[in-house]
Amino acid sequence: MLNNNGGDLRWSNWSRSVDIRPSSIEHPRTVEEIQELLRSSRDRVRVAGSGHSFTPLVATDDLLISLEGLDGDVFEVDGEAGTARLQAGASLNRLSRAMQEHGWAFKNLGDIDVQSLAGATSTATHGTGRSFPCLSAEIEGVKLVTADGSLLSVDREQHPEWLPGVRVALGALGVLVEAEVSVRPAYKLHRRTEIRPLRQTLLDAGSRWARHRNYEFFYLPYCDYAFNITHDETTAEDFSDAGGDDDEAVRQLKLLRDLTAWAPGLRRMIINLIARRFKTEETVGTSWRLLANTREYRFNEMEYHLPAERGLEAFEELYTTLEREQRRVFFPVECRRTAGDENWLSPFQHGSRISIAVHTPHRENHEWFFSLAEPIFRKYGGRPHWGKLHSLRHGDLVELYPDFEAFLDLRRRLDPDGRFLNPHTAALWGEAFGS
């Protein structure tokens, strides 16, 4: 994603929805070098993680800092406290591998694990599971290089009152260089992927979230079935009879949509036929290998987090609307659940939420789909994923987040000159963005 094309500096995100030309891109190797970068100029600055956000959070014309070259991964594991001090610029995958060597693991992960720890916590990245909060809620403390180049610790002893602010901060408060994360001893999971009628899936979703450690489902548009995926802890031997390839399945669903545009009934019939023949897949293995997948098929995404008691109602309305109005949709619609937390900008603040995610291939226009889905999500009290496409602005966010002003106070205190602002975040914070 970083490109030095004959001196022409470029950066783009994973889905290519953001393509920028910063005036400089720096790869510091130590915390001291980051401090020096901030002290030696007054330029605006943004920090890039792995570029897996769809929203223009990282966009800047000025200085872009990447922590890809920063030394270290696991600095220390405190077995008694169940916490690990981790290098925040490292990817979740690299950290999982390194923690495994110490016999430890993240409690939960999302669909992928190539995001940086800092990027993932900054946008409240989540997996699924009724009792698992988003990753940000597992953060016990952080170290940040702030706008004036000083190193600030926020944890249970130092500035504990700022912890709910720094855990989800969209890169607005400084450069996150270290995080202390609540972790657990390494463990194995049993993943089961089965196809079930959509109606039954919706009826059973609540009890499946209650019964299984992790549960999610993917509804296949124009089909009467959904993939149901559960993960449960096990000590069984490693095993797999899974042969499925998610990216290939998405390609085939697209092909089918394109070939049967003239006969939607035929499309439903074919997908139903294939779905009914799907053989349940079982896999046992290391937690992080089974929770996270690789995603080669690039897409754009919108995901809203809905109050748990209304999430499936919102899903029903989305489903009915798509069946009635939009035959172009083919990408599976994902539905997950996350526990609540108390962080100011966490979409899960003050209660468990059900998340619904819609996707389009990255080369296709997404407006027609996302502008259809977003009013439904908003009607049911949804809050958008910070890293995924949405159209909300300052006024909307103030209504959705009771502690929005507390976050803005902290932002103004730590970055009084707005060095970490960019046009996207300025619009979210309700600030002017001048050059």
Ligand SMILES: Cc1cc2nc3c(=O)[nH]c(=O)nc-3n(C[C@H](O)[C@H](O)[C@H](O)COP(=O)(O)OP(=O)(O)OC[C@H]3O[C@@H](n4cnc5c(N)ncnc54)[C@H](O)[C@@H]3O)c2cc1C
């Ligand atoms: C294929 C795919 C699958 C995904 N699956 C999930 C999923 O299952 N669950 C989920 O919740 N989300 C998911 N996401 C979204 C993704 O987890 C978030 O957008 C996350 O923020 C990406 O992390 P990143 O390291 O790429 O950060 P970036 O996108 O590079 O940055 C995100 C934000 O973090 C800030 N930031 C990054 N590093 C630092 C730092 N060191 N200090 C301060 N600020 C920093 C950036 O400035 C920016 O504001 C997915 C995205 C993709 C493309």
